[in-house]
Amino acid sequence: MTEERRTPSFSIDSARFDAPTLEPGLYIVATPIGHLDDITLRALKTLAAADLVCCEDTRVTRVLLERYGIRAHTTSYHEHNAVRQRPKLMERLAAGQAIALVSDAGTPLVSDPGFRLVEDVAAAGHRVFPIPGASALTASLMAAGLPTDTVVFLGFLPSKSGPRRRRLETFSRQPASLVFYESPNRLAQALEDASEICGPDRPAAVCRELTKRFETVTRGPLAELCAAYPAGATVKGEIAVVIAPPPEETTSAEDAEALLAAALGRLPAGKAAAEVARITGRERQELFKMALSLKAAPAEDDAS
Structure with a gap:
């Protein structure tokens, strides 16, 4: 017996x-990040008509397909089997098939390994x-109420504090809102590091479970968010954090040096630099180097 040819269709x-x-x-198909009604008509048509739907987890995607009555052929495609699966998908494309790629939620290739498949497909x-x-990236920006004209997306920050702080340090003075994803069990530590690197008064928002039943958006200075999500607190769900751009640089180098000299009378160089960076909007790394020079200056004078 030959397999009956299915008629591509979907139901609403x-x-x-x-x-x-x-x-x-x-076809790179965005799927809902929570609320299943957030699927587009074009996405439904594509998933229904595709010869194959590549899923991060077929069980997760099956929930969406069944919700809209789509009988699609599915296969798993994720970072652990991508090297093995890509040649098979390339053969299907060479044979003239239409293949859809989805992630468990949201837009594929945004903090997702699917870009290598796109690279190979385009090259062929x-x-x-x-x-x-x-x-989740655009949804968090919509909900945060922070500037969106220039945005830097950091994906998932490193899980360990040292690399995480270095990554935040790299981007903390960029004139752009920062967006990153974080797991519930690391949220408190990430907020603490962000507060110290970017400044406790920097406006930010924690966006949790966007589009889902228990959606919450907590807005406020980073210090307040640290208090709202302390270490040890139970936090659940998918999380995106948005941090506002730094204040504009309004203090001259001479005035910044004077503020730094005063701060060094009561603080170590790193904390003094961080404090003056928050006050002046100047680069923390620049101020840290200046602080080290100021601390070394008396010794140089004595040696002469």
């Missing part, structure tokens, strides 16, 4: 719709079709 409530035939190529001359939709 009690209505059923046919899905049009797709051009051959790779196949078309890549973006099917935009939900993204």
Whole structure:
């Protein structure tokens, strides 16, 4: 017996719709980050008509497909099997098939390893079709109420404090809002590091479980967010943190040096530099070097 050819279709409530035939190529399909109603019509048509749907976890994607009555052929594609799966997918594309790529939630390739597949597909001359939709990155920016004209996305910060602090230090003085994803069990430590590196008065927002039933957005200075999410507190769900851009530099180098000299009378160089950086908006690394020079200056005078 030959397998009966399925008619690509999807349903919304009690209505059923046919899905049009797709051009051959790779379709990067955004899926909901929580609320299943956030799927787009174009995404439904694509998932229904694709010859194959590549999923981070087929069990997760199956919930979405069943919600909309889509009978799709699925396979797993994630960072642990990507090297093995990519050649198989390239063969299918070469044969003229349409393949959809989805992540468990949101937009593939945003903090996701799928970019290597896109790189190979494009290099082989196949078309890549973006099917935009939900993204925790854009949703957090929408909810945070902080500047969005210039944004730096940091993905997931390093799990250990040292590398995490260095990464925050690299971007803390960029004239842009910073966005990063964080796990619930590391949120308190990440906020503490961000408060020390970026300054306790820096406006920020913790966006948790966006679009889901228990969605919460907590806004305030980083010091207040540290108090709201202390170490040891139980936090659940998917989390995105948005930090506002630093204040504009308004203090001259001479005035900054005077403030730094006063701060060094009661603080070590690193903390003095951080304090003056928060006050003046100047680069913390620049001020730290200045602090070291100021501390060394008396010894140089004595030697002469």
